[in-house]
Amino acid sequence: MKLYFAPGTCALSPHIVLRELGLPFEVVKVDLATKQAADGSDFTTVNPRGYVPALLLDGGEVLTEGPAIVQYLADLAPDKQLAPANGTLQRYRLQEWLNFISTEIHKQFSPLFHPPVHEAVKEAQKVKLARRFSEIEPLLEKQDYLTGSRFSVADAYLFTVLGWGKYVGIDLNQWPAVTRFVERVAVRPAVAEALAVEAAAKKVA
Numbered sequence: 001m002k003l004y005f006a007p008g009t010c011a012l013s014p015h016i017v018l019r020e021l022g023l024p025f026e027v028v029k030v031d032l033a034t035k036q037a038a039d040g041s042d043f044t045t046v047n048p049r050g051y052v053p054a055l056l057l058d059g060g061e062v063l064t065e066g067p068a069i070v071q072y073l074a075d076l077a078p079d080k081q082l083a084p085a086n087g088t089l090q091r092y093r094l095q096e097w098l099n100f101i102s103t104e105i106h107k108q109f110s111p112l113f114h115p116p117v118h119e120a121v122k123e124a125q126k127v128k129l130a131r132r133f134s135e136i137e138p139l140l141e142k143q144d145y146l147t148g149s150r151f152s153v154a155d156a157y158l159f160t161v162l163g164w165g166k167y168v169g170i171d172l173n174q175w176p177a178v179t180r181f182v183e184r185v186a187v188r189p190a191v192a193e194a195l196a197v198e199a200a201a202k203k204v205a
């Protein structure tokens, strides 16, 4: 499998999951400005929407959309228990979290990264995000991970988006349990590895 990614983006979530699962894969860096991939391909031929992550499967099919990719990966190695079994209420709880992170956190961050967006809009986005972090705080005071005591693909995604606070002036220290969550996830060996690979890729032009 090949994971098309750009350092520091939402593609970190499936990158972490691939490493947590110990699956064989390659990472291919994409220049999001030019849509050129480091393997020489025009990334828009891989994902016509032009955004990462995209996962090229061994059979040649391409899977896109982070929440779908991480569930596909988790189901390749069910023994690692990064997602509850399909059809169970717990699996829908996981999907509830993935959708919440995608729509209520990830996409609420997006305008903050666009310079033309008016400051007042950015401030309103930050208020929305703060409300979401305040909702998660009491849960993470009670339990280590979103779905309980076990790390899941939703935690990889939450960790990824929480990492963006520092770039847009959101100080996560206002939410101590959320901050501890980030610290707890950051030291997982697979996560540290993914972060190191992405940091190295960022330095290469």
Ligand SMILES: N[C@@H](CCC(=O)N[C@@H](CS)C(=O)NCC(=O)O)C(=O)O
Pocket (backbone or CB within 6 Å): 009, 010, 011, 032, 050, 051, 052, 053, 064, 065, 066, 067, 102
């Ligand atoms: N709906 C997509 C959104 C992916 C997305 O927002 N990717 C961003 C990076 S976090 C991106 O590649 N943006 C560049 C672009 O849209 O041109 C998903 O959940 O996977």
